[in-house]
Amino acid sequence: MRILVVTAVAAEADAVLGGAGSRRIALPGRPRPGYGLRRQGRLDVLAAGVGPAAAAAGTATALTAADITGRPYGLVVSAGIGGGFAEVAPVGSVVVAESIAAADLGAETPDGFLPVTALGFGTDAHRPPEGLARAVARATGAVYGPVLTVSTVTGTAGHAAALAERHPGAAAEAMEGFGVAEAAAAHGVPVLEIRAVSNPVGPRDRAAWRIPDALAALTAAFAALPDPLPGASPDVPPALRPDPEEEA
Template sequence: MTYPLLVVTAVAAEAEAVRAGADRGHVVVEPVGVGPAAAAAGTARLLATGRYRAVISAGIAGGFVGRAPVGATVLGARSIAADLGAESPDGFLPVEELGFGTSVLPADPLLFKGLSAALPGAVVGDVLTLATVTGTGATADLLATRFPGAVAEAMEGFGVAVAAAGLPFAELRTISNPIGPRDRAAWRLKEAFAALSTASAALWTACG
């Protein structure tokens, strides 16, 4: 018996873009909600069936200027919960410094290797997960400094990685806008969805 690959997205529009390119005989695509909590709960519910061989968090994202341009495909080497921690007079303290676990989860090495081979033009780096996406240049600059390996920002990857609980996991994003001040008129959603469909055609090959 061949177990399918599960791809979870935040919203239906992203799921439709993935389905448009994916091998529907081997790839199951489901929207699970926006934000890390909804993503973790929805993914855990789906994985509880025990019928999937791996899970990928996919969708559109914001790209760090100079690291991942609009229209690019991004592979997350690590998914990082960038706002999981505490404030302090000296700045943000990640949850590791508080002694309460980890905010960094790496992609499965074999799945990541397969995706990298299948998508040789993808930008590789860390993908940040935030419950509140960035809307100012100051925050974008702060995150870029705190996370020099980060190439993109989204809202679900770390939650999906937690729900994977040992099952092979990876994160795939396409860039619709630069991170910083929110200028919806400048977003390139059509292009990002098209790139997501194109990238999705390689998912089963990478997983197999």
């Protein structure tokens, strides 16, 4: 079973691959420097770009290309670094998504924010397979909780508090998960999200971010995934770790 891991940028893809060898795989469309698909055994890692639109487009392209070649993916994983809600997921921790929610997709009203579902359109959240997600959280020592997708990174205490109020128990925010999940859902493929926390959600203080530490935590999380993966149901691939014996 093949797994597609989608990150925003190459540094996150490098962290997922853990420094091991990989080879580049061509995808349809015009290649962009610093982005693209790399294969390591059964694991394909795509740096798709920043934000939910780029993530959805890249994920859909990779899933479609795999279907056309007769080698479809059995699981999609949105992975990378992100902000953590400090009381739930401190800097340096790893979060596995209980749900993947579009936190700013909707409308502002005099009475507050209305999610897109309240407007009668689509969905504002996807839920990964619970047994698999919990198993990944246990294996990696991760926090298990909601991960929010935003198009604008939170930069004030007030906005952080508003998000926490609208999404009780929220563990982290990032910019790609919902886009990845939308594309996966359109193809009928289950999805996970794994985030390593580089900074607290709240007032923006770039000097306090711990990006190298978060990337190291992301590498450790993928290295910790057992093979086979406990808790995987028959319709979900049994492992996430690359198999060097599998033919490319």
